[in-house]
Amino acid sequence: MEKQILFAGVLLLSLLLAGCLPANGTQEIPSPALQKQSSSKDKNALIIATGDMSGVYFSLGQAMADMYEKYNGAASATQITSASIQNARLTSQKKVELGFASVDVLDRETQKPEDADSRTKLRALTGLYANYVHIVTTEKSGIRSLKDLSGKRISLGSNESGTKLIAERTLLSAGLTKNDIHKYFFSFSQSADALRNGTIDAAFFSSGLPNPEIATLAAQLPITLIPIPKEIVDRLHEQYGFYMERDIPRETYGMKRNIETLAVKNVLLTYRDLPKQEAYELVDTLYTHLPELQQIHPAARDIKLTDAKTGIPLDFHPGAVKYFTEHEIIH
Template identity: 30%
Template structure:
């Protein structure tokens, strides 16, 4: 009973009082994120800053990447220690690399955006046929999900493999007719674009059921509110959960320390991007098909999650 009481007391302490927990977490923490204009990078950079303050024996650094698929591969090949990824990408890699991946938690939901010029000819998803469309950078979760959406919808395009920043620049310059991007709301690069370049988001309600039927329940219908970007109306998008993933072999104290940091530093992390404020301890433990890492389980049990 005494040990349980001590754990409960420690769990209630603010981050600044967590010296004993912080001291036991040691090692490198290379955080695989995404492009600088998107949520993963801002969220990951904020985690690295908190590590410097509250996990003194952890050397945290941020990796700018192509995002989800590249990130999971980086975990598997040992070039990253923790990574942001979409649930559908995590599931696909778990099938091909069983028992190697674990999650620290479910963070927030991405929204699949299909962005077009408001004054252009593309009004709906099927208007993308034979048009120049960026499906996302090589190694991104966006690209995999975009290809699934297009295949399910029987739409052939002239595909371009551009990252977010290059997609924004290409749409602005007239080099493409549309681009896909999967990100938490709001995506800063899209918000910046919309302020001086009128955009429209395409309705994606049609392919959601078919995606769920073919690939699993990782996809859900979500709405991008009209207040999200200048000039848009409320638009149905495709929602996908995001996980923070690690190797199952990560040492338990480090996994525990990072998981605790996510929750007890949530207000600080939300200053970097509001998606961090959506972290919820009840939903965080749901990371199918990935198991939670034992270090994360220790944190959640202490919180009676």
């Protein structure tokens, strides 16, 4: 019951504040303890770039901010963003101390010529849980497969989000070009609202399980999750290397069967110049108090120390390396 209350509380906060994001795409949300501070510009300030308020990045980011406030004495806050792409840029520019990102976005951003110095400025603290691709539509839409998306109104996720990147890649692998659909770039909450009122026919969500907006939508009206066949996942894995074949369990959203889809790992980013001891302590606090994160959102159950270094296309911060070495995490 306690877990349900905590999760519901995060969802309620998302619904209450969904319309509050400024035009620049960011909004800073202090932890409860930070609201008592006179200023967030303290030398121990810690800002975590998250994502849409209805997404898992935000839920876990808020929980991390509270943990770092409690155990590390850091004046912590989260910053609402459009997610992975913006988070990587904010972190590399040292405008935030930590940021969530999916590894496919991280790889693309650090390979782009215009962001050539991002790889030298960014460091990984730890691998996290996986994002699962959800293609959500209403049951009455009649959409049952990727091919059925042709000619439809589709939300591909926010600009500068990992959802947009993975949605575009999935559609291309299924043989659908940008001219085959009517594209919208909505946040998770906007996509859910647009599905409710019929503005769009389907929407992509790349998120940990469960996604609060999809869970709420499924409780309000009959929805369908479109499967992503194994051959599409295999094609994407062969081309990019980061994508994994996964199933969304049927009980996640009250479906009749498991939904085959693809998933991609997330990583917690920081910048190169963060002091080694501070980075070490951040990783130590995360894993020491991981059960607290798992109480906030079930996706955190997939964060495992043994997998912390697996599949991350970026150098780890020396402070993180020290922690993993002490715990004999080699690969």
